[in-house]
Amino acid sequence: MVLAVAMLTMAVAHAQKVKEADVPSEVKAAFAKKYPDIKAGEWVKEDGNYEVEFDYKKAEMTLVIDPKGTVLETETEIKVSELPKTVLDYCASKYAGKKIKEASRIEGSAGEVTYEAEIEKMDVLFDANGKFLKESKD
Numbered sequence: 001m002v003l004a005v006a007m008l009t010m011a012v013a014h015a016q017k018v019k020e021a022d023v024p025s026e027v028k029a030a031f032a033k034k035y036p037d038i039k040a041g042e043w044v045k046e047d048g049n050y051e052v053e054f055d056y057k058k059a060e061m062t063l064v065i066d067p068k069g070t071v072l073e074t075e076t077e078i079k080v081s082e083l084p085k086t087v088l089d090y091c092a093s094k095y096a097g098k099k100i101k102e103a104s105r106i107e108g109s110a111g112e113v114t115y116e117a118e119i120e121k122m123d124v125l126f127d128a129n130g131k132f133l134k135e136s137k138d
Contacts, residue, residue, distance in 0.1 A: 015044045015045070015046045015051070016044065016046070017042065017043070017044055017045075018043045018045045020040065020043055022043075023043050023050055024069075026069035027050045027065045027066075027067060029069055030065050030069035030071055031052055031063060034071060035056060035063075038054050038055075038056055039054065040054055041053040041054045041055075046064070048066070048067065049064050049065060049066050049072060050065050050066075050067070051063065052065070059076050059077055059078075060077040061074065061075065061076050061077070063075075070109065071109060072108070073106055073107060073108050073109065074106070074107045075104050075105070075106045075107075075116070076104060076105050076106075076107075077102060077103070077104050078103050078104060078105050079103065080100045080102075080103045080117075082103065083100070083103050083115055083117060083126075083130075084115065084126070084130035085130070086126075086129065086130025086131070087115055087117060087126045087130045088100075090130070090132055091119065094132075095119050095124075098120055099119070100117045100118065100119055101118045101119065101120075102117075102118040103115065103116065103118070104116040104118075112128070113127075114126060114127055114128065114133065115127075115130070121137055122135050122137050123135065123136050
């Protein structure tokens with residue numbers, strides 16, 4: 001789980017837009033297999049992996065796929081109120097007076113879950129139980 005968080009943090013720091021034509025066929029095929037009826041949005045290359053944004057069932061989602069076509073993680077935007085209570089309590093205490101702008105549920109390839117709360121220009125990450133993991137500045 002820590003590896004997934006580290007990968008996510010590193011990926012944010014090294015993102016670069018790519019044209020769909022420059023995305024390997026294995027990566028596009030992995031997306032199409034997982035979401036056959038959904039059109040891929042913007043593609044970004046991050047530390048050798050590919051990230052695609054798209055809308056699914058009224059939620060904004062992001063998929064991270066390695067160059068061989070393995071889905072590494074799925075990030076789904078959620079309502080702030082859907083964050084675990086421990087996350088909300090931590091943020092209210094640690095970042096008093098600051099609002100959570102966006103919230104996400106991140107699922108790694110092995111099924112591990114983390115939560116992300118975006119506060120000002122910072123992402124705050126928590127494990128599945130709402131325990132603080134780390135914060136990273138955008």
